Amino acid sequence: MTAITSIKDAATLNSQLAALDLAGRLSLVAGLGGRAVFTTSLGIEDQVITAEIGNHRLPIEVATLQTGRLFPETLALIDETESQYDIHIIRYEPEQADIDAYAEKYGLNGFYESVEARHACCGARKLKPLARALSGATIWITGLRRGQSANRSDTPFAEFDPERNLIKINPLADWDIDVIRAYVADNSVPVNPLHARGYPSIGCEPCTRAIKPGEPERAGRWWWENDEKRECGLHVHEEVAGAAQ
Numbered sequence: 001m002t003a004i005t006s007i008k009d010a011a012t013l014n015s016q017l018a019a020l021d022l023a024g025r026l027s028l029v030a031g032l033g034g035r036a037v038f039t040t041s042l043g044i045e046d047q048v049i050t051a052e053i054g055n056h057r058l059p060i061e062v063a064t065l066q067t068g069r070l071f072p073e074t075l076a077l078i079d080e081t082e083s084q085y086d087i088h089i090i091r092y093e094p095e096q097a098d099i100d101a102y103a104e105k106y107g108l109n110g111f112y113e114s115v116e117a118r119h120a121c122c123g124a125r126k127l128k129p130l131a132r133a134l135s136g137a138t139i140w141i142t143g144l145r146r147g148q149s150a151n152r153s154d155t156p157f158a159e160f161d162p163e164r165n166l167i168k169i170n171p172l173a174d175w176d177i178d179v180i181r182a183y184v185a186d187n188s189v190p191v192n193p194l195h196a197r198g199y200p201s202i203g204c205e206p207c208t209r210a211i212k213p214g215e216p217e218r219a220g221r222w223w224w225e226n227d228e229k230r231e232c233g234l235h236v237h238e239e240v241a242g243a244a245q
């Protein structure tokens with residue numbers, strides 16, 4: 001199959017993926033041709049995808065954004081995951097010049113002071129490295145799920161990303177957290193120990209806290225902001241991403 005680069009192709013692919021199980025979805029995507037990149041945050045759903053890629057030796061690059069502010073538990077899990085599945089997880093780091101410029105303007109932890117400052121930090125530590133990770137890619141695979149937040153409730157299996165000119169694949173879009181947990185238990189998938197301490201969604205250490213029972217999965221991310229649609233800019237549509245950066 002030739003590379004897919006349009007909304008129409010994404011709609012067709014979305015229908016095909018909906019009819020398959022996870023292994024079928026990833027195999028189909030891996031066979032599309034071009035460069036497929038899976039970006040993992042090492043969260044529990046991302047670990048399910050990594051396990052499938054590793055166990056089936058799929059030709060999909062596995063990459064992570066090593067922001068410089070991750071939890072020690074997350075850093076340890078990167079190494080453990082590589083070892084368990086005999087894969088290499090490519091680390092994309094921010095440019096030191098961008099970190100220095102941010103610290104000069106806002107202070108190292110200036111992200112607590114304003115949404116603008118927070119978006120600027122995510123821009124330097126996540127969005128720019130992500131752009132490098134996806135440079136030249138035709139497929140971007142993510143662990144987004146509809147159940148993660150109201151903001152993600154309409155996540156499709158495949159969508160055209162016009163900003164990055166690629167097809168974004170969300171093979172776990174219809175999986176709920178209980179199915180994820182069952183897969184992890186049945187397949188001895190290594191997971192971040194922070195999940196068991198009340199962190200269903202784990203990002204950078206200074207911007208993530210445990211949630212209370214009954215709170216949405218992503219309530220512990222940037223908890224000091226009031227915007228219900230808060231995201232880091234990686235997974236928002238173009239017009240919102242522009243504002244988020």
Ligand code: SF4
Nearest residue numbers: 111121122125204207
């Ligand atoms: S999550 Fe926090 S520390 Fe990480 S890049 Fe965004 S603002 Fe910076």
